[in-house]
Amino acid sequence: MKLSEVVGHQETKDRLSELLTADRLPHAMMILGPEGSGGLPLALAIAQNLVCERRSGKKTEDAGLFAAPSMFGDPAPVIEETGPLSDACGECPACVKASKFIHPDIHFTFPVVTVKSKNSPPVSSDYITEWRKALADNPYMNAVDWLQQITDENKQGNITVNECHEVIKRITLKSYESKYKVQIIWMAEYLREAGNTLLKVIEEPPADTIFILVVENIEQVLNTIISRTQLVKLTAIEDTDLASYLLTQFEITDKIALRIARISDGNLNAALEYAGGAEHQSDAMLREWLSLCLRIKSPQAPEQAVKLFELVENLAKIGRENQKIFLKYFLWFLRESNLIAIGLTSEKLEGSELDFAKKLATLLDPDTTDRLNKLINKVHYYIERNTNPKIIFMSTSFKIASILKKEEVVYDGYE
Numbered sequence: 001m002k003l004s005e006v007v008g009h010q011e012t013k014d015r016l017s018e019l020l021t022a023d024r025l026p027h028a029m030m031i032l033g034p035e036g037s038g039g040l041p042l043a044l045a046i047a048q049n050l051v052c053e054r055r056s057g058k059k060t061e062d063a064g065l066f067a068a069p070s071m072f073g074d075p076a077p078v079i080e081e082t083g084p085l086s087d088a089c090g091e092c093p094a095c096v097k098a099s100k101f102i103h104p105d106i107h108f109t110f111p112v113v114t115v116k117s118k119n120s121p122p123v124s125s126d127y128i129t130e131w132r133k134a135l136a137d138n139p140y141m142n143a144v145d146w147l148q149q150i151t152d153e154n155k156q157g158n159i160t161v162n163e164c165h166e167v168i169k170r171i172t173l174k175s176y177e178s179k180y181k182v183q184i185i186w187m188a189e190y191l192r193e194a195g196n197t198l199l200k201v202i203e204e205p206p207a208d209t210i211f212i213l214v215v216e217n218i219e220q221v222l223n224t225i226i227s228r229t230q231l232v233k234l235t236a237i238e239d240t241d242l243a244s245y246l247l248t249q250f251e252i253t254d255k256i257a258l259r260i261a262r263i264s265d266g267n268l269n270a271a272l273e274y275a276g277g278a279e280h281q282s283d284a285m286l287r288e289w290l291s292l293c294l295r296i297k298s299p300q301a302p303e304q305a306v307k308l309f310e311l312v313e314n315l316a317k318i319g320r321e322n323q324k325i326f327l328k329y330f331l332w333f334l335r336e337s338n339l340i341a342i343g344l345t346s347e348k349l350e351g352s353e354l355d356f357a358k359k360l361a362t363l364l365d366p367d368t369t370d371r372l373n374k375l376i377n378k379v380h381y382y383i384e385r386n387t388n389p390k391i392i393f394m395s396t397s398f399k400i401a402s403i404l405k406k407e408e409v410v411y412d413g414y415e
């Protein structure tokens with residue numbers, strides 16, 4: 001991946017590009033950013049820039065080899081200028097290998113689960129084929145997405161001490177093709193105590209070795225590791241950057257792209273799922289759910305209850321990630337409906353969605369909105385932690401009904 005292909009984060013990319021050009025990149029970096037913000041793509045881009053043979057802006061003795069032969073015998077330019085951002089070329093043999101994640105000097109460490117057929121604890125290379133495929137599919141994936149690709153069971157991933165020893169072995173060897181050796185450690189929080197094994201090499205790596213740790217939750221990383229790395233902090237991707245990217249990937253309108261960007265809170269991984277279809281279901285599903293919640297206490301309750309059970313069954317089937325998207329959509333829709341309730345207008349809603357928001361707005365007051373908001377955030381929290389979705393969506397249905405009817409909510413252990 002080239003730096004220019006990493007979505008958003010222009011200032012960070014400019015700064016890294018400058019450091020790469022000046023050959024002053026720190027030997028150990030920790031890229032810290034929230035899920036879906038692009039820490040791993042940025043690490044991939046830095047690695048590709050380090051191995052690229054024709055990086056623009058790079059001062060090389062043999063630049064003439066790659067410069068076009070001049071008819072007039074002019075000296076070849078030492079520094080190629082191709083635009084404001086100096087970047088990997090994307091075409092040289094090293095770039096081609098880096099973009100397929102097979103460059104022999106770019107090493108990957110990532111969380112894995114136990115291999116059944118093996119007696120020793122697992123190392124990352126046990127899963128290198130799956131890893132390359134996952135990166136090609138979506139480098140913005142999160143740890144849950146990744147672990148689901150290598151195990152059917154709900155196993156916790158791990159970066160083992162054995163893997164740390166492999167890291168030390170690899171970086172002690174001479175590089176194969178490039179000047180640099182790059183060791184990427186994705187989700188370094190999974191190192192846990194095993195991280196102690198790496199302290200010495202992170203502090204003083206062999207010459208021309210660059211460590212890039214990618215982290216989402218810094219509080220889970222050993223302080224001794226943090227203090228030995230230079231922090232590169234990413235914020236969530238800006239709405240406009242995210243929307244522009246979605247427009248290049250999906251046939252959607254500007255307005256929908258921006259709306260998906262806003263619901264996603266700068267998480268490109270979530271935005272891809274929204275734009276990929278799940279978001280379109282959320283609208284109809286939410287409408288049906290709220291209508292049923294409101295009718296569950298009416299005289300036609302038994303009939304409505306059957307429909308509600310069916311809907312809850314369907315919600316349970318769409319899987320945890322889609323449930324989270326659905327709940328995010330609910331929170332976003334509630335925010336927009338609340339604008340109407342307090343006499344403002346929603347810039348983002350139109351058509352049937354707007355009509356439904358207007359209806360919901362008639363039931364909202366500040367207290368109701370606040371209670372619903374807290375409730376759905378809690379449901380999101382429980383779903384994220386693998387609570388049984390049928391139970392939680394069913395019990396939430398009754399709570400929504402009570403809140404919209406301004407009744408007290410009965411405590412059942414999920415609040």
Ligand SMILES: [Zn+2]
Binds near residue numbers: 054089090091
């Ligand atoms: Zn290149």
